[in-house]
Amino acid sequence: MATSSKFTKDIDVTTCPICLEEFKRPKCLPCLHNFCETCLNSYIITAFKSESKSKVRKSKFNCPVCREQVTPPDPTVAHQEWAKQFRLNHVIVSLMDQNKLKAKQKLCDPCKSMNDDVTAVIWCHDCNEALCEMCANAHKKLKVSKDHDLKNIDELEDTPVITSVQSCENHDGKNVEAFCKDHNQPCCATCVAIHHRKCDHVITLKEAANGILESKEISDLLERLKSTSDLNQDIIKKKRENIKMLEDKKLDIQKELQETRHRIMDSFDKIQSSFMQKLTQKHNQKVKELTDSISDIENRNK
Template sequence: MAAATASVRKVLNQIEKDFLTCVICFERYKKPKSLPCLHTFCEQCLLTLVENQGVLNCPTCKASCPLPHGGVRALKNNIFITGVIEDFQARVKGEQKPAAMCESCQEKDAVMRCVECSQYLCQPCVKIHKNIAVTRSHQILPIGELSVTKSNDTDNMTNKSVHCNVHPDKEVRFYCDTCQVPVCTDCTIVNHRIPRHVHRDLNTAADEYLANIKSKILSKMELKNRDVESRYKASTHTCSLLQEKDKEAGKQLKNRAEMVKQQVRRDEEELRAEIREHYDFQVKDVDANISEIEMELDMISSTLSYLKKLMSHGNAAQLLSTKQETTQQIERILSSESVRPFQAEIVHFKPTEKDMPVHQMLGQLISDVHISRCKVENIPKQVLKGEVIDLLVTTDSTGKISRCMEISVAP
């Protein structure tokens, strides 16, 4: 019995979560209102929504819902959901009080319940219930084995009486074909009077509508549903394909970028090595040039120092004793060609331009040309005035950087 009760309670909780909960406040519906798109929400939730947004768009499907005269409160009540909530509350209450009193004899605890009559019965009254011709075919279940999902319970739930919105103390018993709303007896006299309004028995109209749904509407809706599902699958497949292609293109871009980075690093290393080789070579030359100038400077300095000392501290004999050597040394110094300063060849790094080829992605090296480092070849023995000649000029002693110059001899 306890296991069955727990099972029923679990089913009831699941129904409340999936069917009786407003998606705005996440609580059980209070005054459920139905929108034209058939989605249902609490009246107060819709009032707050309209107050904040100024318009009413369905929170579930985003459909625009024009408000009737009277606003949210004039929207149709969802009497189906209201009925389910009432039945649900009754069932939960019954689950909370399994030891209910027999509703037939009012003397003993109930152990069974008649699904059709919605009566709790004790064991003796169950036998009486089954012996009466009218109730003999009724389904009677133990209290702990009641299930809100059984078809008979559903039929019983949907057949519960519904009261009129205009006349709350009256049950709706008719259907107005003119206004397409269920009405009570008072409505047929006051607001839905014949002959302007055509109404008929509520159950007859419901049976006809149910038969129409089963024979025509359901098949069309199912066909439409399959079509939409097919288009949904096609769109989701397209979405997946786009995401896959996005990843694929991103991967290709990453691989290409990595390859370019590696090429750039190789180019950087090559250019850096070329720059270093160029300047290392020149540093050696300038070092040699500096050594030569130092030697010349030392010679001049030592000679000057000797002359100054001799002039300041030497006597006549001492001054004339080295006249010949001193004179020769001075003449050598003054007549010798001084070592010229080293003319550096500067290499500039020129960044690549937009139209540069891929192998020059970073840039290229451009050097200055100094006459002192140039070698001219193909010089003719005789040149006439105004004649244009081509000379081969090598601008680097290593022979790595060469240019051809066109020289015009001035007339």
Template sequence: MASKSPQVNDLIVCPICFEVYREPKSLPNCLHTFCKSCIKSYSVTSVNKNSKNTFECPVCRACYHDVGDCDTWVDSLPNNHLIISLIDQGKMEKKELYCDSCIRLEKSQPAVSWCPECCDYLCENCVKCHKTYRFTMEHTVCNIEEREKTDKLKVDLFCKQHESRRLEVYCFDHEEPCCLMCATVSHRKCDKVSSLEDCSQSLGADVTRMLSKLEELQKTCVSEIERVADDKKSLKDESAEIEKRVKTITKEIIQTLKEKEKSFLQHVEKTEENESFRLQGMLDELLTVQKTTEDNINILKNSDEFPKVALFLELKQMEKRVSEIHTRTNKLAKSYHTSVLDGHIDDTVKTFHSSFKTFGEIKIRENKPLIDYLSTKLVLERSLVVEGSSCLTDVDILDDDIIVTTCPTTKTLYLLDMTGKQLSSFKLKGNPWGIAAIQNKTFCVTLRDPALAMIFKVKDVSITVLKELNTSSNAWGICVEKQRIILSTEKQGGGQVFRFYNLEGNSCGEREVNVGGFYCGAINATPEEPLLFTHHAGNSFFSLDLNVAGSATKFHKGENMKCPIGVTRDPNGNIYVACYGSNNVLQFNKNGDFIREIIHTDSAVQNPYGIRVKRLGDDIKLMLTTKGKVLVYSFGD
């Protein structure tokens, strides 16, 4: 047996080999633990020696009978997981390195030094031997602690095929290092094989080149890490927003149910009270009749006690009273009807809890790579013909998948799916112009003659009116900014009036401007960005900061802009203006600087009115109305 090392914890040392346990196995009765190989060798020797198929524990001499095949018996012994955990814990805590020479001899001794020539860790004894062997006596051995502090290159300098030989050449054809023997045998036909010493002399340019690549890679990693971290934060914010919306909807449903319940129960109570009052009146009258009848019966039963003359007169009066009581009783009996309080619960209420299977649907939508809106070309993806229309004035998207558009000649509102299939339509009171999506498949439409704005709700594919906004004068442009609806309406003497409403349609202020014109105008506003509005007759468009007092700023006027109507923004804040007179769409950056004519005059674009850049399905699209069609453009490569 090997001598016991005093440096090793006794709890994890095998009592047979005095080394750290390898595959510790415990005996079933006495629970003493040994290396699997140690106890297997010991059991074989013990069984063969006594020829009784029995075996005694090497520590306590506990006897085990009917061992049978020792290899099978030892393999079936349970592993000592406590010992395994202690060994693993010791490795994690100490991170102890062991002598490579001793490991080759199947021993285990802590390393104290490092030989950079041999790439070996060495214990104290092996260091002494290392300095005496002819082939290693000139190797410089360093302290292991210093080596761990300074060495960053964990490169094995010895050949994988011939472990005793150092790497000396590099084959560029196979892109691998090897020893001279490998070079002679395996790489003798390769075109470019150089010594590692020669290769290492010209590292400057390679280091600079690799450093440049790695620094660029590091920048990319930093950028991607920031993007992923931002997406993770956005995901959390979106989750919180969805949770807020769900709780708000739930609260509104519960509040509405409670209000309806309260109103219904109050009606039940009032109905029961009124009917009880009627029945109590009849009950009081019958009780009075009963009391009178009982009194007369008592008089007649005690007639012997009264004077004859008095009794005679009382009988005559009683005859009249009985006749009257009889008539009144019959009348009450005929007029009485049994009251049943019949409570009818509306079918919608009774089936509400079973009318939907889930609260909604959650899915991960993969965002496409960021679009460079200022250089990417627009590609006409499809042309959606709206049957029955001849002049579509505006367009918007509801919940990323429903297209809503209007036609003033037919005074009709249309809902389309992403392929252009008409889902439903709705006849309007006046001539529609602007459209603005609000939230949860609600939207608002401006009308002329009569001057109105109408808020609609889409459920499945049916359209219902939620509220009508009396604007007092014709409304044209419309948009939704933060928590308010903004309308542009006519102003006497020129200019226009911007009227503000909350999302429920309640008026909450206005703002007048003396520039531009209401006629055929469109407006657009987004959070933290100024309001944009077009001036059809003036061939220009303006910007107005709603949070700051002052006049509007003219953004653009040029020959390429004739009769501008529609205006919108992309997700980066860049501006798009649809020009009815010049049959084109102009693009500007967020500061109002002209960029390009992004849609040129062609046969597809004739007198464009409405324009939107919004998500449709999984991608951002540009939607344009022209005559009786909705043109759908994608931002191509």
């Protein structure tokens, strides 16, 4: 849990690289870069302004960050609809909800929508909203929300928020409520009524989730995750050993350099001492010769 908190603190993964503001409906591209749906849509429309000059209809666009070519799930539809096709990144939505919980002043989301700043005390996991005491009481009374999972915000500050509601990718403001086994995709009530009314196997999300934890796919996934985790732990252990080895090597080099310096200084001191001794002898010899010469000249002068 602490790792998640540190990660969100050290690296701002909730900021759109296009508008440089907090994500609004973050959409994830196959290259794993994320953008606000509206920002991505504007980028695609701008990129396609040159299409009118070309007779060939484009079916791809470049990622705004890594420039990798991206093909939308259905390139046959108008490019103005491409951004809606990419999956909503629920991990980032959860991180933004968690950051909202960690804010110094937590405001009630329903009250804030009415331009009224009221401190929130409750978090609804189903709606992913912060609620003040009055809104929380109303939440419990409403038929559609009386069974929602409500928690005290102070209890959630050190725990990650898991987004329990998935928004429909085709219909804004609608939550996923069912699962179509024929098309293997979640859908909202509108999707069921329009696109899946002829499907034979449309079930509730609860029915779709029954037994999923015991399924072979989940078992295989957990096994792969454990194997990957063990491998990562081995890599971390080896890298820490490498760090320790580098630290030891650094200390050895420092020690060797210090010893070499002392040896060089000792040798230099000996050379200097010998040189000074010879210099003194030579100096005294020359001074004596000159002094004797001066005495001789003085005697002659007398």
